Amino acid sequence: MARRLTEEDQQRRTKVMRLRRQGQSFEAIGDQLGISKQRAHQLYWDTLKKIPAQEVAEYRVEQAERLDEMLRRAYEVLGRKHITVSNGRVIYHEDVPLEDDAPRLMAIKTVLAIEERRAKLLGLDTPVKQQIGGEVQVTYNFEGVDVEGLR
Structure with missing residues (x-):
């Protein structure tokens, strides 16, 4: 009990x-x-x-909505142009502000993390049962044991 x-x-x-x-x-x-x-x-x-199944379903919906909002914001960052700044000054290359790829790369990493979390939440990454075929023969050698005496 x-x-x-x-x-x-x-x-x-x-x-x-x-x-x-x-x-x-x-x-x-x-x-x-x-x-x-x-x-x-x-x-x-x-x-x-x-927690009863209904509440779990509601929790999943709530979590999915949070993930959707985070994903939307990550895609906003991904879609923006980011200018490279060093020591408070914009960095130029041939009189054109140099784009900074770091924020976009971080946004991509964030999108992947959110999608991974969503897959776990929804059970999309459940392991697939694998059946391995073939015939295997195993031989055991016992040292220091009288195998015949065990029979």
């Missing part, structure tokens, strides 16, 4: 869920609640397991 949660345990779980929904890392949650990041992670997943 599962033990009943104390009021304090329930409040801690509620805080973990609220902070995680706000986008806090498990380390930050642990720091705020005076627990380890591993414990925060454990409380989060234990609590998620106990």
Whole structure:
């Protein structure tokens, strides 16, 4: 029989869920609640397991909406021109401001991270069962053991 949660345990779980929904890392949650990041992670997943399916579906929708907003903003950065600035001055090449590729590359990295998170959230990357064919023969050699005596 599962033990009943104390009021304090329930409040801690509620805080973990609220902070995680706000986008806090498990380390930050642990720091705020005076627990380890591993414990925060454990409380989060234990609590998620106990949430009814309807609430999980609502949570997924909420998370997907957050990811959509982040993705939209990353694509905005990706679509902009970024000028290279060094020591507060625009860098020119042949009298034309030099474009800075770093923000675009970071936006691409961010898009990939968001898409990876979305795939996990929606279960798109579930492992595919592989069947490996072929015949394998294994021979065991026992040293220092009387194999005949074991029969």
